[in-house]
Each structure stands twice: as C-alpha cells, then as structure tokens.
Amino acid sequence: MDRATLAERIDHTVLGPETTPADVRQVLDEAAEYGMNACIPPCYVGTAAERTPDVTLATVVGFPHGQHEPSIKREEAVTAYEDGADELDVVLNVGRLKSGETHAVSSELAGVVDAVPVPVKVIVEATLLSEAELRRACEAAVDADADFVKTSTGFADGGARIEDVETMSEYLPVKASGGIGDYERAAAMFKAGADRIGASSGVAIVEGFEKE
Structure with a gap:
C-alpha cells in the first residue's frame, strides 16, 4: 500500500460536542492536503461541501447513541445527502439489538439505506456487544443492504x-x-x-506511514 492508497482509506474525523466551524475547516484542509476523506458533524455538511468539493465527505446519522425514532434517522440521512454528504455513518440502536429486536433494527437501517443513493456505514458500537450480539448486528446490516459496518462512535468506553x-x-x-x-x-x-479507518489523527497516521 502506498501513501495515496492509505490516505484515501482514512476518514479524517472531527465529531466532538464542542466542534467549531474552525475545527471543521482545519479537518477539511488537512483532508484535502493529504488526500483523505473527512467525517464531520451534519450541521456543517452544507458549507463543507461547497468549500472543499473534492474531499469525500462523510457525516453521521442518529449520533451518538442511535436512539432516534426511525423516521428521524431517515430524515437526517436525506437532509445530509441533499446538503452534499457523500457517505453516511448511521448508529445502530444497541438497546433494541440487545433486547432481541433484530428485525426492528434491520428494518430501521434499511429505511436509511433506501432513503439515499450514497454508501451507508452502520456503527455497531462493538465494545458494548457480546460476540453473538456483534454477529447479529452485522447480520442486520447485511439484511439492510448497508455498505460497511463500523466499530465505534468513539463515545462509548473502548x-x-x-x-x-x-x-x-x-x-x-x-x-x-x-x-x-x-x-x-x-x-x-x-x-x-x-x-x-476513522480517526481524528489522520495526519499522524499518514505521516507515520511515511516514516516506515
């Protein structure tokens, strides 16, 4: 894997509760400079898409706990797509999964996938799940025709x-x-x-590769 291939596999991320427009601009500029994607809060997607149209732009849906009502998740997804998001990372409802409502989880995810013509990644919050639950989460994502599964939001332990x-x-x-x-x-x-890879340390990852 060369530097360019590595960079395009990194979603350089800023999603903290105190994220400012300046933080987003910095991440976008770094993503553009290093050839990475960017993952930012949904409230900044519209201006980000106009500012750096050549950067693949991801945002989040149902973030960070996945407990939004399903129609709200779909609405979030559509709004993000219309604002210019190229990819969506949607948080699975862990509570429903743990209670055995796998069909409801898959149906909710399918509603998001069907609502937009862009790749959807399902955040399963793996550290909160047993192996059996993790497998059920992945099966729900497959049944929903999602494009990726994603390990974590970064807001749970681990x-x-x-x-x-x-x-x-x-x-x-x-x-x-x-x-x-x-x-x-x-x-x-x-x-x-x-x-x-999703990380706020995208620059450090690329520069670390260059030192290898």
Missing part, C-alpha cells in the same frame, strides 16, 4: 478492537474507528481486515 474487526470483516467491509492514533495501530486494523 474503541476499535482487533477481534471485533476480524469478526465484522466476515460480513461486510469494515471501518475501524475509536482509539486509532498512529500508523502502527491503523496498520494492525488493516491487517485484521479493516477497509477504512
């Missing part, structure tokens, strides 16, 4: 884990996200089967 990425990669392409702060950790995730 982040991306090797064993979770290995399991998830049996079902769909994986976006590993949460606690990936350098190239060494990113490389471990790719080795485990990740196709994409």
Whole structure:
C-alpha cells in the first residue's frame, strides 16, 4: 500500500460536542492536503461541501447513541445527502439489538439505506456487544443492504478492537474507528481486515506511514 492508497482509506474525523466551524475547516484542509476523506458533524455538511468539493465527505446519522425514532434517522440521512454528504455513518440502536429486536433494527437501517443513493456505514458500537450480539448486528446490516459496518462512535468506553474487526470483516467491509492514533495501530486494523479507518489523527497516521 502506498501513501495515496492509505490516505484515501482514512476518514479524517472531527465529531466532538464542542466542534467549531474552525475545527471543521482545519479537518477539511488537512483532508484535502493529504488526500483523505473527512467525517464531520451534519450541521456543517452544507458549507463543507461547497468549500472543499473534492474531499469525500462523510457525516453521521442518529449520533451518538442511535436512539432516534426511525423516521428521524431517515430524515437526517436525506437532509445530509441533499446538503452534499457523500457517505453516511448511521448508529445502530444497541438497546433494541440487545433486547432481541433484530428485525426492528434491520428494518430501521434499511429505511436509511433506501432513503439515499450514497454508501451507508452502520456503527455497531462493538465494545458494548457480546460476540453473538456483534454477529447479529452485522447480520442486520447485511439484511439492510448497508455498505460497511463500523466499530465505534468513539463515545462509548473502548474503541476499535482487533477481534471485533476480524469478526465484522466476515460480513461486510469494515471501518475501524475509536482509539486509532498512529500508523502502527491503523496498520494492525488493516491487517485484521479493516477497509477504512476513522480517526481524528489522520495526519499522524499518514505521516507515520511515511516514516516506515
């Protein structure tokens, strides 16, 4: 993998509750400079799409806990797409999954997938799940015709884990996200089967690769 290929597999991210327009501009500028994608809060998508149209732009839906009413998630998804988002990361309803309502979870996700013509990644919050629950989450994402499964929001305890990425990669392409702060950790995730990395440390990851 060369530098350009690595960079295009990174979603350079800023999603904290205190994220300012200046923070978003910095992430967009770094993504453009290094050839990365950007993942930003939905309230900034419209201006970001106009400002850096050449950067692949992801945003989040049902973030960070996934407990929005299904019609609200669909509306969020459509609004984000119409504002210029190229990809959507939607949070699965962990509580419903844990209670055994897998069909409801899959139906909700399918509603989002069907509402927009762009790739949808399903955030499963893997550190909160048993292996059996993680597999059911991935099956729900498959049944919903999602494009990726993603490990974490970064707002629950823990982040991306090797064993979770290995399991998830049996079902769909994986976006590993949460606690990936350098190239060494990113490389471990790719080795485990990740196709994409979500990280606020995108610049450090690319620069770490260049030092290898």
